[in-house]
Amino acid sequence: MGDIRRSNIEMKNISIEFPGVKALKEVNFVTESGISHALIGANGAGKSTLMKVLSGAYNHYTGEIFMDGKQVNIRSPKDAKDLGIQIVYQEVDTALIPYLTVGENIMLDETVNDMGGKQFVSWKEIHRKSKEVLERLHVPVSTRKLASELTLAEKQMVLIARAISKECKYLILDEPTAPLSHAETEELFRIVRDLKQANVGVIFISHRLPELFEICDDITIMRDGEFVVKEKIANLVQNQVVEYMLGKKMDQQFPKHNITIGEKCFEVKNFGDGTNVHDINMYVRKGEVVGIGGLVGAGKTELCKAIFGLSKGTTGDLILNGKKLKHKTPHAAVKSGIALVPEERRKEGILVSESVSVNLTAVSLSKFTSLRTFLNFKKEREIAKQMITSLGVKTPSDQAKVKNLSGGNQQKIAIGKWLVGDSEVYIFDEPTKGVDVGAKRDIFELISGLAAKGKCVIYASCELSELLGITDRMYVLYDGEVAKELETSKTNEEEILFYSTGGK
Template structure:
């Protein structure tokens, strides 16, 4: 853990470029051990990039880093770890080895680095030490359980345990609460408060402003790769933070549109996926936005995937325009006019190593091919440029690799690729997860425009304010079943939460 007296960390004049993208421009950042510091900005502001510089993931930056006014060199992850700087990334699955146990993952640095030329692994020490760390965090996960069997929240706790298994002065948490339920978030905050007591400095990257005001002492705001302001949380409010992030006032987040509803075009009858969701009955009209509400683990994602042909043993009926659909794969779903924007966009919704243009046109290649054999690259790029402009995707061009774009702009691409398909039913699973307030507004406007065009929208989210702001009707899921159908205009967040937690 960190040491007793406060330690100051400073980053000065940090700049970094990627092909076609100047991600950071002379950024300053300062924090102390024993405090929690919010780092916030719109998608593409550079906050994750700045923390990747600090954690050694990007070594080609210019500028200086100081610890207690002494210059330090951080050009790779080992440099950062040796200085007591640890990071827990948003995409937890990419940082864990699924076929190893919890204990082996926590002690991974020990196994790889500290054993040196030892030929014998002390499994007893690995599991004893990892259990001590988990007990100290009050995390009830068996050390010998496989990581592949854990929930997202448990995986995140394992990564935090790994980070503090060695000397940790500064712990960076990138969107740590995005996959967590309310109770899991409270547990994470308890751990953060304990770490502060042990003189660890915690840096929070998040878009959830109420949480930041609850847990953080200071805040740094970035915009367009530049430093904007550093303030004490006591000296600033949420509206000011949003204005600093966007460089303007936000206005109404949810569009105000009067959308005419048509006939019922989509029905789900007595539907089960054979595992998580059971006996689901839903109907949706043309131009209607239907909400699927519920807490983390209620079965929202499983339902969305099953409706997209990803279930194994589906039973019941999926009916579109009066015709029963047989969906054995996502290919079948796309052919029948169903589109899905998945929760885990980097794993399931986009091709991060490919260009923006390739991603935007991937689901409708026929439209850009001659005789279904030769791709018309000029036509493909023209279509991609049109969607980039219409959705306000921040990218230097359509040929830039998607991995070089921010999370919010990647999400716009994940949505934008479906606009060329003319699907009938659009399923959105947590589409604003890890997205800033400005990009959220763009996504909401896009969804309303689809509804205006007579599309049927299914919107799954655990964000109650979004349920109230964007849907016409909603179904509340609890333990894989529909607990209640609610008219949005006649309900409130308290009632949604009541049914989400098993109320009857």
């Protein structure tokens, strides 16, 4: 490789505030090219905010940024990109233009810049260049495919391709493995190692500690908007990282409650959505947490959405308390007593531009209206405040905008709105995606609390440790069908993985 000159970035005394929230307080961060650097902390610690400052998404911060000892001014995404700093956000859907092709999305910045001086765009050239980038990454996706047709994992790879399609010195990945399967994660790690070889600095925000220990060289830990420690990752063990993140020793992650499981309450019979899931047979008893396991693409999300009335052309039967449900829409599903906490919380689970109070009461407005016309705001806020306390939501007030809260707090709100509504069947689709260890435990407590009240809980996840920790039974999906029903206390990760990968 010869002698490669390492460059470095230093962020000094970075502070930033949002209405009612001091998100960063005098934070220092240093990294260099050619290494991968883990940036970690509990939800609300300020990791993503710090990286949004570095990538130019926020311009109202105070503090200084240096590259190779020289002060730089980053106040817009263009400033950052001109310095070779690229970011791939956690919410991949919002970063791609769905009606453009893969090739057009990858070359988007270049196309927009070129249009300044030219009247014509060479589509052939766009597809040739984007194909080259995808081949460099070993991503087998056609450049002619529409972004709207991609899986979450493919969208992630397309965004990485866009980031490295031009001069990239530092690549920031925000929860990059959240939507990826084990095999796709391995592929991403290969890409990260290749980028390091090419002297790119990779900053990795993730809550999945084993991954960070596998792929990262350095680690910076934050807590409550402040810098805690920077260390070589080889000098730490996972428990130390968790203690730095939380500021205290970690309690047992999965709460243990002695819950009496009742009779069969919710049944899914010969059920399918006509495309992704077929002939599903499963049941849930009162007070039981039933897992839906399987790899990315197995049909977990599609099954959850179909049960909730989000799919057209469903076949088979859904039976609740002995009665066949006829719902064909989410509205009818809610009236039938079914609740869904979706995987894509910002897109489908919350109203990001509304207040905490509005979000928590959105599903049960009839409880706060008199004569079906006037909303009782006082009562709505009282219930919202009770919910904020019982859920442990960190927010300056019930009137704070949900978009200004951390991912874990947004997830608690996505769950909390259904608790106000009091449903019979609760479906959780990847509820801990992008959520730290502290908030995860809170979510597991909520789920155990629902089971203790005799509710039916369906828990869909590709996190095997969570399925083993929180469920009573599980159904493993493979290729849209139930490959195996397992009793949680009598199985292990190896067996779940065996059936997840098509084992017979």
